Amino acid sequence: xxxxxxxxxxxxxxxxxxxxxxxxxxxxxxxxxxxxxxxxxxxxxxxxxxxxxxxxxxxxxxxxxxxxxxxxxxxxxxxxxxxxxxxxxxxxxxxxxxxxxxxxxxxxxxxxxxxxxxxxxxxxxxxxxxxxxxxxxxxxxxxxxxxxxxxxxxxxxxxxxxxxxxxxxxxxxxxxxxxxxxxxxxxxxxxxxxxxxxxxxxxxxxxxxxxxxxxxxxxxxxxxxxxxxxxxxxxxxxxxxxxxxxxxxxxxxxxxxxxxxxxxxxxxxxxxxxxxxxxxxxxxxxxxxxxxxxxxxxxxxxxxxxxxxxxxxxxxxxxxxxxxxxxxxxxxxxxxxxxxxxxxxxxxxxxxxxxxxxxxxxxxxxxxxxxxxxxxxxxxxxxxxxxxxxxxxxxxxxxxxxxxxxxxxxxxxxxxxxxxxxxxxxxxxxxxxxxxxxxxxxxxxxxxxxxxxxxxxxxxxxxxxxxxxxxxxxx
Numbered sequence: 001x002x003x004x005x006x007x008x009x010x011x012x013x014x015x016x017x018x019x020x021x022x023x024x025x026x027x028x029x030x031x032x033x034x035x036x037x038x039x040x041x042x043x044x045x046x047x048x049x050x051x052x053x054x055x056x057x058x059x060x061x062x063x064x065x066x067x068x069x070x071x072x073x074x075x076x077x078x079x080x081x082x083x084x085x086x087x088x089x090x091x092x093x094x095x096x097x098x099x100x101x102x103x104x105x106x107x108x109x110x111x112x113x114x115x116x117x118x119x120x121x122x123x124x125x126x127x128x129x130x131x132x133x134x135x136x137x138x139x140x141x142x143x144x145x146x147x148x149x150x151x152x153x154x155x156x157x158x159x160x161x162x163x164x165x166x167x168x169x170x171x172x173x174x175x176x177x178x179x180x181x182x183x184x185x186x187x188x189x190x191x192x193x194x195x196x197x198x199x200x201x202x203x204x205x206x207x208x209x210x211x212x213x214x215x216x217x218x219x220x221x222x223x224x225x226x227x228x229x230x231x232x233x234x235x236x237x238x239x240x241x242x243x244x245x246x247x248x249x250x251x252x253x254x255x256x257x258x259x260x261x262x263x264x265x266x267x268x269x270x271x272x273x274x275x276x277x278x279x280x281x282x283x284x285x286x287x288x289x290x291x292x293x294x295x296x297x298x299x300x301x302x303x304x305x306x307x308x309x310x311x312x313x314x315x316x317x318x319x320x321x322x323x324x325x326x327x328x329x330x331x332x333x334x335x336x337x338x339x340x341x342x343x344x345x346x347x348x349x350x351x352x353x354x355x356x357x358x359x360x361x362x363x364x365x366x367x368x369x370x371x372x373x374x375x376x377x378x379x380x381x382x383x384x385x386x387x388x389x390x391x392x393x394x395x396x397x398x399x400x401x402x403x404x405x406x407x408x409x410x411x412x413x414x415x416x417x418x419x420x421x422x423x424x425x426x427x428x429x430x431x432x433x434x435x436x437x438x439x440x441x442x443x444x445x446x447x448x449x450x451x452x453x454x455x456x457x458x459x460x461x462x463x464x465x466x467x468x469x470x471x472x473x474x475x
Contacts, residue, residue, distance in 0.1 A: 118214020
C-alpha cells in the first residue's frame with residue numbers, strides 16, 4: 001500500500017467567550033453536578049403522599065440552567081402498562097449561551113428524545129422535549145424524573161486537526177486526536193470541560209454512532225469515536241483530515257422535573273412472597289390466590305420456577321424446585337392454585353421466583369419470590385478473629401442452631417487444614433455452642449491465616465455446617 005502524503009495542519013480559531021447574566025430560572029428541582037449525571041433511582045410513594053417540587057437555591061447557578069414548563073407533570077390515574085406521552089418546554093431566559101450536555105430518566109420505563117443533547121440555546125431560544133413513560137403493573141402512585149444537564153458555554157474553539165495513515169496523531173492547545181484501527185481517540189488536554197460538537201471524516205468514512213456528537217469530555221479524559229468505511233481501501237487508508245469542534249463549558253448542573261402517575265390496581269394476589277422448608281413438611285404446600293379486581297376473567301396459561309442459584313431452563317431439574325397444579329382451560333375472575341416445593345431441590349436452589357403467565361387484558365405475568373428455611377445454620381457463617389494472632393488466637397464461639405427448635409446431636413467437628421483447636425461444646429436450648437481457637441503452624445510466613453471448621457450432624461448427613469475462620473498474624 002502506498003502511504004499518503006505527510007502533512008499536519010492545525011488551525012485554531014478562538015471566539016470571544018460568551019458570558020453574562022439574566023433572569024432566574026423557574027421552579028425546578030435542581031442539583032449541582034461535577035461533569036456527570038447523578039444516579040437517578042425510581043421513587044415509589046404512597047397514595048396519600050404528595051410529591052412536591054423542591055428548589056435548591058443554595059449552590060445552583062440560575063444562569064446556567066434552562067427554564068422548564070411545566071415544572072411538574074401530573075398524569076393522574078392511569079392503567080398499568082400504559083404508554084403516556086409527556087412534553088416539556090425548555091427556555092433560555094438568561095443572557096448566556098447554554099448547552100444541553102445530557103438528558104436522562106430515572107429508569108428504563110421512560111424513553112426520552114435526545115436530539116437536543118449537544119444543542120446550544122441562545123438567549124431567548126426555546127425547544128420542546130418529548131418523552132414516553134410506560135407504567136409498570138405495580139399499583140399506587142409513582143414519581144419519576146426527567147433530568148436535563150446543562151452548562152454555560154464559556155468559549156468556542158474550532159480546531160482542524162489533520163491526521164493520516166502515516167502521521168496518525170496530532171495535538172492542539174485543547175485536544176489531541178489519534179487514529180487507531182478504525183476509530184478516532186480524542187483526549188481533552190486542558191482543565192476546562194470540552195464537548196465534541198462536530199466531526200467530519202473524509203471520503204469513504206462515516207461516524208458509526210452519530211449520537212457521539214455532543215459527547216462531554218471531562219478534563220484530562222478521553223473518548224473514542226468509531227468509524228465505518230465504504231470500502232476496504234478506505235479503511236486501509238483513513239482520511240487525512242478530521243475537523244474537531246469543541247465548546248468550553250462552565251460547571252455542569254442537573255435540572256430534575258418530576259412526572260407523577262397513580263397506577264390503577266387491576267389484579268391482586270396473595271401471598272406476596274413464599275417461604276418453604278428444606279425438609280418433608282406440610283409447609284412445603286402453599287395455596288396462591290390470584291384475583292382480578294376489575295372483573296375481567298383470565299386464564300393461567302403457563303407456570304415457571306426460576307431459582308436464583310442457576311439460570312434454569314424450563315426442562316432442567318432446578319425448574320422443578322417448585323411445581324404448580326392448575327387448569328389451563330379454566331377462565332375465571334379468581335384462581336386458587338397449589339404450589340409444592342421439593343425439599344431435595346431446595347437445598348441447591350434456596351431462593352428464586354415463581355411466575356404465572358396469564359391472559360388478563362392489562363397484566364400478563366405475576367411473579368412471586370420464594371425463599372427456603374434450612375433445618376440448621378451456623379452463626380456466624382464466617383468468623384474474623386479480632387486483634388492480632390501470635391501462636392494461637394483467643395477463644396471464639398460458633399453456634400449451630402436448629403431452625404425448627406428440634407433436638408439434635410453433633411457427630412463430629414473437624415477442620416480442613418488442622419489449624420482449628422476445639423476446646424469444647426455446650427448444649428443450648430436451640431442447638432450447640434462450640435468453643436475453639438485458631439492456631440498458627442510453625443514457619444508460617446503469611447500475615448493472614450484461615451481455616452474452615454466442618455460440623456457434622458448425627459442422622460443429618462446432608463446438613464453439615466461449614467464456618468470459615470480467619471485472622472491476622474502479628475509478625
